[in-house]
Amino acid sequence: MKKEKVQVRICVGTACFVQGGSDLLLYNDFVDPAIIAECEIEGCSCLETCKAGGEGAPYVQINGEVHGKVTQEEFARLLAEAVRKNA
Amino acid sequence: MLELNNQYTAMKRRIDTEVLKLYFDGRLESDLDKLPYTIIPKDRTPNRCCIYKERAIVRYRIMALLGIDIERNDDEMKPLGTYAKEVLEEDPPVLPLLTTISTGCYGCPPDQYRISDACRGCFARPCMANCPKDAIVFINGQAHINEERCIRCGKCMDVCPFHAVVHIPVPCEEACPVGAVRKNEQGVVEIDHKNCISCGRCARSCPFGAIAERSGLFPVLKMLERGEKVTAMIAPAIEGQFPGTLAQIKASLLKIGFDKVVEVAEGAAVTTEHEADEVVRRKCEGSGYMTTSCCSAYMELVDKHLKFLDERYSRAFSPMIYTSKLCKEADPDNKTVFIGPCLAKRVEAARRGGVDGVISFSELAAIFMAKGIDVREEEAADLGDTSAFEYCREFAVSNGVANCVLSRVEDPASIRVMPINGVDKKIFRLMKSWEKRAPEVDLVEVMCCDGGCLNGPGTIVKPAVAMKLRGGKAASPVKAVRSPL
Numbered sequence: 001m002k003k004e005k006v007q008v009r010i011c012v013g014t015a016c017f018v019q020g021g022s023d024l025l026l027y028n029d030f031v032d033p034a035i036i037a038e039c040e041i042e043g044c045s046c047l048e049t050c051k052a053g054g055e056g057a058p059y060v061q062i063n064g065e066v067h068g069k070v071t072q073e074e075f076a077r078l079l080a081e082a083v084r085k086n087a
Numbered sequence: 088m089l090e091l092n093n094q095y096t097a098m099k100r101r102i103d104t105e106v107l108k109l110y111f112d113g114r115l116e117s118d119l120d121k122l123p124y125t126i127i128p129k130d131r132t133p134n135r136c137c138i139y140k141e142r143a144i145v146r147y148r149i150m151a152l153l154g155i156d157i158e159r160n161d162d163e164m165k166p167l168g169t170y171a172k173e174v175l176e177e178d179p180p181v182l183p184l185l186t187t188i189s190t191g192c193y194g195c196p197p198d199q200y201r202i203s204d205a206c207r208g209c210f211a212r213p214c215m216a217n218c219p220k221d222a223i224v225f226i227n228g229q230a231h232i233n234e235e236r237c238i239r240c241g242k243c244m245d246v247c248p249f250h251a252v253v254h255i256p257v258p259c260e261e262a263c264p265v266g267a268v269r270k271n272e273q274g275v276v277e278i279d280h281k282n283c284i285s286c287g288r289c290a291r292s293c294p295f296g297a298i299a300e301r302s303g304l305f306p307v308l309k310m311l312e313r314g315e316k317v318t319a320m321i322a323p324a325i326e327g328q329f330p331g332t333l334a335q336i337k338a339s340l341l342k343i344g345f346d347k348v349v350e351v352a353e354g355a356a357v358t359t360e361h362e363a364d365e366v367v368r369r370k371c372e373g374s375g376y377m378t379t380s381c382c383s384a385y386m387e388l389v390d391k392h393l394k395f396l397d398e399r400y401s402r403a404f405s406p407m408i409y410t411s412k413l414c415k416e417a418d419p420d421n422k423t424v425f426i427g428p429c430l431a432k433r434v435e436a437a438r439r440g441g442v443d444g445v446i447s448f449s450e451l452a453a454i455f456m457a458k459g460i461d462v463r464e465e466e467a468a469d470l471g472d473t474s475a476f477e478y479c480r481e482f483a484v485s486n487g488v489a490n491c492v493l494s495r496v497e498d499p500a501s502i503r504v505m506p507i508n509g510v511d512k513k514i515f516r517l518m519k520s521w522e523k524r525a526p527e528v529d530l531v532e533v534m535c536c537d538g539g540c541l542n543g544p545g546t547i548v549k550p551a552v553a554m555k556l557r558g559g560k561a562a563s564p565v566k567a568v569r570s571p572l
Contacts, residue, residue: 014456017548025555026555045464
């Protein structure tokens with residue numbers, strides 16, 4: 001059976017986007033291609049966490065879990081971790 | 088210049104958004120003074136020396152957002168609420184555009200070259216051999232720079248095989264192409280407004296946020312509040328600055344109260360036609376090179392530093408001015424507001440008139456965030472027929488203006504083009520040399536920001552991201568391009 005890819009959703013709601021989320025869209029430039037191959041990355045509408053008083057934009061959802069204040073480095077680290085767990 | 092996304096821009100966006108939230112709630116005058124305390128809470132780990140200084144700087148940022156000239160009108164006893172009241176009653180004057188926050192200035196020591204302990208005191212000693220002023224001395228087998236002799240040319244740094252020489256610049260002074268940013272006797276930053284071209288480079292490069300642009304946001308918000316009919320003119324660079332399509336951006340603008348939304352590309356088409364005619368005419372007359380005239384900071388540069396270019400720049404007005412004219416012809420009662428990536432456009436609007444307000448993309452983003460508008464969720468508005476001027480959306484990118492002009496010339500191969508992609512100290516020196524030796528081209532496209540308007544001081548996302556979202560529509564380098572260097 002083919003194993004499931006890691007489901008990654010980058011919030012591209014306006015608030016996340018202008019507070020650094022836009023940077024994450026360049027993932028091809030800073031994440032290991034081998035890791036990207038294991039992931040299914042998509043942009044998504046507001047995850048509603050910001051309205052619930054989350055820790056801060058930009059938000060990313062990885063396999064259902066929401067992470068806040070994600071920088072490029074953090075994003076690369078989170079993906080690598082998720083891929084490792086998935087294996 | 089600093090990377091666009093850093094702690095300082097994040098803080099700036101947060102402040103802008105929080106101030107606007109208060110404004111839209113009608114609590115601006117009553118609650119503005121609490122804002123520095125809510126933004127910098129007691130338990131925060133400060134990036135500056137202490138939370139108290141951080142709060143003070145937040146206060147100054149808010150004043151800059153209100154449009155107050157901090158250099159001249161800083162009254163520490165006056166509550167922010169009172170400032171807000173005054174601004175809501177009467178618009179502060181636009182010029183000078185930039186203002187310094189002296190409390191925030193670190194007072195960086197003068198620009199210097201220093202030899203680190205990576206120096207091995209080698210035998211060849213290329214630093215010593217290449218120093219034009221004999222400023223390198225060897226003490227205990229290591230090179231040292233004699234500060235009194237050093238002229239900061241940087242040759243030693245270039246030739247050291249161990250990269251032992253470091254250059255420690257003063258970011259704001261380094262960034263200013265015309266030397267208008269200096270230190271006063273107290274060692275604190277000062278802007279020489281007579282020489283400043285309002286390009287905004289210094290404000291973007293200070294890591295302490297000690298230079299701020301005075302915002303023109305509140306005069307525009309007041310127009311909308313009063314229920315006046317306002318036409319939003321969106322610069323070509325807006326595509327890619329927000330998630331969602333151009334049609335969705337238009338819908339969002341209508342939602343925050345603009346009466347109409349017009350693309351500045353429409354006026355850019357007029358500029359293009361004029362410049363194409365002009366460049367061909369000049370070529371036939373054999374009167375030498377012509378420069379574009381759409382970059383406002385460049386026009387300031389000509390006015391203040393390169394007088395000899397007066398007869399060289401195109402007589403065409405900028406796309407903003409033409410667009411505003413078109414808007415006022417269509418709706419004589421409407422006011423016009425330019426929304427763009429540029430700070431210098433505010434200067435142009437103030438000097439030339441005809442445009443009622445200028446705000447930046449990042450200020451627009453703050454409005455969206457304060458109002459909880461998600462551009463990507465909006466239903467697309469009708470853009471109308473854009474086929475006549477669509478090609479001018481390229482104006483936002485380096486080479487784009489030249490491409491547009493060439494596309495309107497009968498024989499584009501005959502026009503030699505030189506793009507000036509970002510005006511820094513070096514390019515400024517190059518342009519000064521044109522007085523003695525004219526460049527052998529027909530059209531010089533000048534953009535003061537590296538990469539074009541897409542990289543302007545009022546933008547939200549990095550140019551690379553914006554490019555990606557614009558569908559990778561980078562202006563392809565025009566044929567017969569000559570590199571300026």
